[in-house]
Amino acid sequence: MNKTILILKHEFGQTIRRKSFIIMTLAFPLLALIAIGIFGFTQGMEKPAPPGEVVIIGYVDEMGVFSGYTEQPGEPTVILIGYETPEEATGALLAEEISEYFIIPSDYMTTGVVARYTLERELEPPGEIRWAIKSFLLSNLLREQTSLEVTERAKAPMALTSIRLDETGQVATDQGGFGAFIVPYLFSILLLMAIFTSSGFLLQGLGEEKENRVIEILLSSVSARQLLTGKVLGLGAAGLLQMLIWLLSAGVLARMASTTIGGLLSTLQIPSNLLVLGLVYFILGYLLFAILMAGVGSISPTAREGQQLSMIFTMSAVIPFMIAPFIMNNPSHVVTQVLTLFPITAPITVMIRLGLTDIPTWELIASISLLVIVIIGSLVLAAKVFRTFLLMYGKRPRLREIIKSLREA
Amino acid sequence: MPTVELNNICKSYNDNLVVNNVSFTVAQGEIFGLIGPNGAGKTTTIRIVMDITKPDSGEISVLGESLNEATKNRIGYLPEERGLYKKLTVLQSLVYLASLKGIETRLANSRAEELLKRVDMLPHKDKKIEELSRGMGQIIQFLVTIMHNPQLLILDEPFAGLDPVNTKLLKEVILELRSQGKAIILSTHMMNEVEALCDRILMINKGRIVLYGELAEIKSKYRNNSVFLDFDGVLGEIEGVVGKKNNGEYVELFLDRETPPQKILEQLLSWGVSINRFEVSTPSLNEIFLQVVEKGR
Numbered sequence: 001m002n003k004t005i006l007i008l009k010h011e012f013g014q015t016i017r018r019k020s021f022i023i024m025t026l027a028f029p030l031l032a033l034i035a036i037g038i039f040g041f042t043q044g045m046e047k048p049a050p051p052g053e054v055v056i057i058g059y060v061d062e063m064g065v066f067s068g069y070t071e072q073p074g075e076p077t078v079i080l081i082g083y084e085t086p087e088e089a090t091g092a093l094l095a096e097e098i099s100e101y102f103i104i105p106s107d108y109m110t111t112g113v114v115a116r117y118t119l120e121r122e123l124e125p126p127g128e129i130r131w132a133i134k135s136f137l138l139s140n141l142l143r144e145q146t147s148l149e150v151t152e153r154a155k156a157p158m159a160l161t162s163i164r165l166d167e168t169g170q171v172a173t174d175q176g177g178f179g180a181f182i183v184p185y186l187f188s189i190l191l192l193m194a195i196f197t198s199s200g201f202l203l204q205g206l207g208e209e210k211e212n213r214v215i216e217i218l219l220s221s222v223s224a225r226q227l228l229t230g231k232v233l234g235l236g237a238a239g240l241l242q243m244l245i246w247l248l249s250a251g252v253l254a255r256m257a258s259t260t261i262g263g264l265l266s267t268l269q270i271p272s273n274l275l276v277l278g279l280v281y282f283i284l285g286y287l288l289f290a291i292l293m294a295g296v297g298s299i300s301p302t303a304r305e306g307q308q309l310s311m312i313f314t315m316s317a318v319i320p321f322m323i324a325p326f327i328m329n330n331p332s333h334v335v336t337q338v339l340t341l342f343p344i345t346a347p348i349t350v351m352i353r354l355g356l357t358d359i360p361t362w363e364l365i366a367s368i369s370l371l372v373i374v375i376i377g378s379l380v381l382a383a384k385v386f387r388t389f390l391l392m393y394g395k396r397p398r399l400r401e402i403i404k405s406l407r408e409a
Numbered sequence: 410m411p412t413v414e415l416n417n418i419c420k421s422y423n424d425n426l427v428v429n430n431v432s433f434t435v436a437q438g439e440i441f442g443l444i445g446p447n448g449a450g451k452t453t454t455i456r457i458v459m460d461i462t463k464p465d466s467g468e469i470s471v472l473g474e475s476l477n478e479a480t481k482n483r484i485g486y487l488p489e490e491r492g493l494y495k496k497l498t499v500l501q502s503l504v505y506l507a508s509l510k511g512i513e514t515r516l517a518n519s520r521a522e523e524l525l526k527r528v529d530m531l532p533h534k535d536k537k538i539e540e541l542s543r544g545m546g547q548i549i550q551f552l553v554t555i556m557h558n559p560q561l562l563i564l565d566e567p568f569a570g571l572d573p574v575n576t577k578l579l580k581e582v583i584l585e586l587r588s589q590g591k592a593i594i595l596s597t598h599m600m601n602e603v604e605a606l607c608d609r610i611l612m613i614n615k616g617r618i619v620l621y622g623e624l625a626e627i628k629s630k631y632r633n634n635s636v637f638l639d640f641d642g643v644l645g646e647i648e649g650v651v652g653k654k655n656n657g658e659y660v661e662l663f664l665d666r667e668t669p670p671q672k673i674l675e676q677l678l679s680w681g682v683s684i685n686r687f688e689v690s691t692p693s694l695n696e697i698f699l700q701v702v703e704k705g706r
Binding site: 003006007010014209211212213214216217218219220221222223401 | 423459461478481482484486488490491492493494495496505506508509510553
């Protein structure tokens with residue numbers, strides 16, 4: 001069997017058996033599952049009353065103008081009862097005649113402050129209660145100013161919907177929105193995690209092989225290029241498997257969550273162009289980082305030093321995340337374009353941009369071409385550095401030595 | 410045709426010439442000692458033979474051709490800086506590393522069991538490398554080197570870290586391999602082992618060849634031309650003896666260049682001297698080593 005494939009199989013097998021790989025792969029679906037569970041649980045807790053059950057709230061009107069509209073139109077779920085004094089309202093609360101009460105002070109018109117009293121310990125008033133109090137106040141404030149219909153609209157003046165048109169003025173098939181944005185964003189996080197996990201394993205593996213002194217034995221059987229290629233592809237396959245598991249579990253989780261998060265997730269879908277470009281950028285991004293990590297690994301005396309050195313590349317790769325708000329607000333800005341073209345930042349920037357705007361084809365072609373060129377160049381240089389410094393134990397070569405070796409090789 | 414042939418090999422790092430015009434051959438069925446002080450250029454020379462390091466100039470032929478993937482599969486290399494994957498078992502290590510030498514898994518499995526049996530380590534085949542003692546790890550490392558039945562063996566400090574029992578075992582296996590016609594390059598600082606095992610030696614110092622040839626010839630060249638004599642009676646003037654040194658139990662007689670030890674023995678016998686010991690003095694390889702290195706300083 002081809003020696004590169006043997007190394008690939010060995011690296012793949014060793015990586016997927018690593019505890020850290022298994023934990024990392026399972027962590028994402030498990031955390032998402034827990035998040036869905038917590039969301040569902042809290043949603044259940046927030047439900048104030050089952051259908052048909054009415055909540056009774058007390059109030060003290062110190063202004064003397066809030067006597068009407070104690071029930072809202074339609075099926076009442078909240079009924080308000082007025083009390084003359086706070087003491088009376090407190091008595092009713094303690095006697096469990098009401099679940100809570102609020103006081104409208106005499107200076108309400110100038111301050112807008114309403115004090116709410118409850119026996120419950122809570123982070124903030126439940127949405128339904130807040131809505132009931134607001135509705136009660138608005139109905140009373142506007143009752144002689146306008147019609148009931150206008151008052152009801154004033155309570156919820158707009159339900160804004162955006163419709164995107166294409167260049168011909170027709171309604172576009174891809175309407176964007178939260179779902180279209182969040183999927184590429186999550187995809188970019190997964191991409192970054194998978195790239196870093198796999199290339200991190202490559203770095204760690206090389207460091208361990210250097211520390212274990214296995215490298216020279218391997219190099220007596222295979223060439224530096226075969227070793228480098230086998231490792232990069234083996235760990236890349238492991239990273240791809242990790243991505244695949246994450247994507248499959250994301251699909252299953254989305255279906256599971258649709259019952260709890262429902263409306264939010266109904267807009268979520270993974271567009272086909274995202275899948276294709278995601279795969280392309282994962283492979284290219286991983287290859288670039290893996291080769292860079294291999295270069296770093298070969299000049300680092302230990303795995304730990306290698307990880308420290310690799311920070312230069314990992315920090316550069318997360319720049320698009322650090323300026324994500326800028327990219328989101330300016331998806332076609334020149335800075336965003338530069339980040340799209342710069343090979344180290346390209347994979348993540350493209351993923352973030354995909355959900356927000358159509359990336360011009362020329363930018364995608366240029367970005368992918370640049371990545372491919374840089375990958376080939378890095379592979380040639382890394383193989384030289386790999387060969388020269390892999391057997392240098394205990395000390396890190398100086399930059400001058402590395403440059404010299406590249407020139408001579 | 411020699412198994413290994415190096416012609417005028419040079420290699421420098423940062424303007425420091427670490428291998429300077431080195432040439433030698435290694436024949437089939439011989440153990441070839443590559444010796445020299447620390448930093449002499451032995452490991453670099455070995456790495457050049459293995460194509461791990463490229464020479465700046467010179468020609469190398471291994472097993473009749475320049476080194477390629479096929480010839481690499483016929484070489485067993487035990488580097489000085491060595492180790493194994495700690496998390497793999499003994500059997501997994503042997504099989505994986507043999508597969509990189511082109512051996513099929515099934516064959517590698519049976520070969521591994523055969524070799525483990527030979528060194529009494531078969532019961533340890535499913536142990537992880539990290540669970541083995543250092544000496545046992547060294548033996549496994551050696552087995553990795555011979556798993557694929559190589560034609561050429563390059564052993565860099567094979568006895569380092571081994572106890573006398575394992576050293577003896579390793580020597581036996583090395584001699585067995587020589588008897589099977591393998592060419593063996595042995596690099597070590599243990600001069601007694603070189604003397605016991607090697608047919609020819611090459612000594613390099615500061616990247617240059619300082620000794621090269623058959624061990625017996627080299628020892629003969631470096632002998633003091635003296636004899637050790639233990640006798641009863643009185644010793645008169647002996648023709649050809651230019652000096653004497655009394656060492657208590659024996660006397661060392663220094664001969665002139667023209668007088669062979671045989672002639673001294675004949676004179677003593679003709680005088681009827683009662684001889685208890687008559688030994689031609691030959692320096693140990695260790696003494697030659699020290700002499701050559703000190704001369705080069």
